[in-house]
Amino acid sequence: MTDTQKQIVTVGVTGASGAILAQKTLVLLEEDPRVARVHLVVTEAGQRLFTEELGITSGDLKQLPSRILGHPVAKIDILPNKDVGASIASGSYAVDAMVVIPCSMGTLGAIANGISDDLVARAADVMLKEGRKLVSVCSRHAGQPHSSGKHAASAAGRCGDYARGTCFLSPAEDDRRSRYAIRVPRPGTDRPPAGKMYRWAGTSASKKAEA
Numbered sequence: 482m483t484d485t486q487k488q489i490v491t492v493g494v495t496g497a498s499g500a501i502l503a504q505k506t507l508v509l510l511e512e513d514p515r516v517a518r519v520h521l522v523v524t525e526a527g528q529r530l531f532t533e534e535l536g537i538t539s540g541d542l543k544q545l546p547s548r549i550l551g552h553p554v555a556k557i558d559i560l561p562n563k564d565v566g567a568s569i570a571s572g573s574y575a576v577d578a579m580v581v582i583p584c585s586m587g588t589l590g591a592i593a594n595g596i597s598d599d600l601v602a603r604a605a606d607v608m609l610k611e612g613r614k615l616v617s618v619c620s621r622h623a624g625q626p627h628s629s630g631k632h633a634a635s636a637a638g639r640c641g642d643y644a645r646g647t648c649f650l651s652p653a654e655d656d657r658r659s660r661y662a663i664r665v666p667r668p669g670t671d672r673p674p675a676g677k678m679y680r681w682a683g684t685s686a687s688k689k690a691e692a
Contacts, residue, residue: 487517491569491579491608493601496526497619499583500534503527504549506582511556519557520569520576521546522600526585527562562600569604572611579608584617592617 490510494503510519523531523545531537537548546557560567568574581588581601588601592615597603608615 488515488577489518489520489575490516491520491522491576491604493579493581493584493588493604494521494523494527494530495581495583495585495588495601496524496530497583497585497588498530498534499618500527500530500537502618503531503582504535506580507546507549507557511550511554516556520567520604521557521559522562522569522604523559524562524588524599524601530583560600565597565600565603567600567604570600570607572607576604576608576613578614578616579604580616580618581605582616582618584619586619589617589619 492503492507492510494500507519507521510516523539528539528545531545531549532539535549537545539545540548542559542561545559546554550557560569564570569576581592590596591598591602592605592609595606597606605615605617607613
């Protein structure tokens with residue numbers, strides 16, 4: 482894939498529980514050779530989430546991506562959530578995909594109803610308007626009002642999921658989170674880079690049955 486074919490991705494992080502999933506997603510995007518640039522937007526509640534769940538303080542906002550990954554970053558730049566005039570707030574700026582991870586129910590409701598009062602919601606609204614890929618990962622199963630918001634957002638053209646464990650053969654917690662983040666759709670292809678995703682090969686009993 483040439484540089485001109487590489488993808489631009491926006492990552493939104495809100496205040497729903499699941500900072501580790503955002504961290505794992507950013508690690509994967511930073512390492513993915515198909516991705517040229519990642520625009521990171523973290524809400525005020527999202528910054529507090531990183532502090533409370535991962536012990537990562539915001540400090541200088543420009544340094545947050547490096548603190549999240551634990552080393553200097555090459556692809557990730559951060560945009561203030563209040564900057565509704567940023568590049569990703571316009572459909573004329575080509576973003577290939579956006580993921581909101583974790584996505585709070587408040588943010589989901591804003592996206593579903595076109596309430597664009599911050600950059601995360603505005604960027605998501607642009608993705609819907611332009612018919613581009615938008616994925617929101619909510620941190621828990623929804624009650625009735627939240628389900629209505631999820632259905633409305635789905636009808637508007639976005640893809641959604643609930644964060645959950647993908648546990649085969651009792652893997653370690655960190656491995657489970659990594660495996661879930663890998664399965665979040667990303668641009669260029671819905672499949673992660675070769676060798677990254679665990680693939681179920683069946684149990685010994687099922688293999689004997691096939692034989």
